[in-house]
Amino acid sequence: MRILLVEDDHLLGRTMLDMLRADQHTVDWVDDGQQALNALMNEHFDLAILDLTLPRVDGLDIVRHIRQEGNRLPVIILTARAELEEKLQGLDAGADDYLTKPFAMAELKARIRAVTRRTSSTSRDELIVGRLALDTASGRLTVGTESVTLARSEFQILQYMMRHPDQVATRRRLEEQLYGWEPGAESNALEVHIHHLRRRVGKATIRTIRGVGYLLDSQAACGVPECP
Incomplete structure (x- = not known):
């Protein structure tokens, strides 16, 4: 799951960053x-x-702005504002949960877990491109009649590409799905994940755009003769 953490207390932010990773x-x-x-207006996050x-x-x-734009992203407010009226304002603005500081990491x-369960059960998000169907709540990929639960890295890459079929996904943008905005660990890790995905969805479905990145070909994803 890709999370945007917004916290201006650097000590707390670093602790939360390490815990979530x-x-x-x-x-x-x-x-x-x-x-x-x-970031919320231009990137895809899960929470x-x-x-x-x-x-x-x-x-x-x-929160008000993204809800007005129709963004249903689950939002947990984390703040020192503990008054009931302020909690109600946060929930009324569109937040899904509210946790006051100080808090235990176990509670966060x-x-x-509770917010992601609740949002996935009330708004099941299934991405479909041709014969590919990806359940974003469970990470389960169905290709025709065969199903498999993807590893986290494969899921993050394929989810992004299925949200943007027939559009070039640059290496940088795909690596952001894996590592966020920090540099990744291995220079060839993306190629390895793409190789594994091609074995699942078909080599022609994920095209290499030399020197730029990759593209999910919706026509190739249809297969023959399953799609017109």
Whole structure:
């Protein structure tokens, strides 16, 4: 799962970043409200953990803005504002949950599990391109009559490409799905994941755009004669 962490307390932010990555999440961390809003409007995330008192743009304004734009991204507000009225404002603005500081990391993990379960059960998100069907809640890929649960890295890459079929996905953008905005560990890791995905979806379905990146070909994903 790719998470946007928005927290301007650097000590707390670093602790949360390490904890979430230890749970195998891809995490991007910003400490500024405007940066957070830009990221949410231009990138795909599975969850946002959002402080309220932020430089430039307040967290409540961020939640209101993305909801007005139709973004259903699950949002957990994390803040020192503990008054009931402020909690109600956060929930009324469109947040899915509200956790006050100080908090136990175990509780945050439980809230993340609860929010993602709740949102996946109320709005099941299945991506379909040709014969490919990807359940984004479970990570299960169905190709024709065969199904498999993808490894996290393969899921992150294929999910992005299925959301943008027939569009070139640059190496940088795909690596962001794996590592966030920090540099990845191995230079050839992306090629290895693409190789594994091609074995599942067909070599012609994921085309190499030399010197740029990769493209999910919706016509190749249809196969013959399953799609017109």
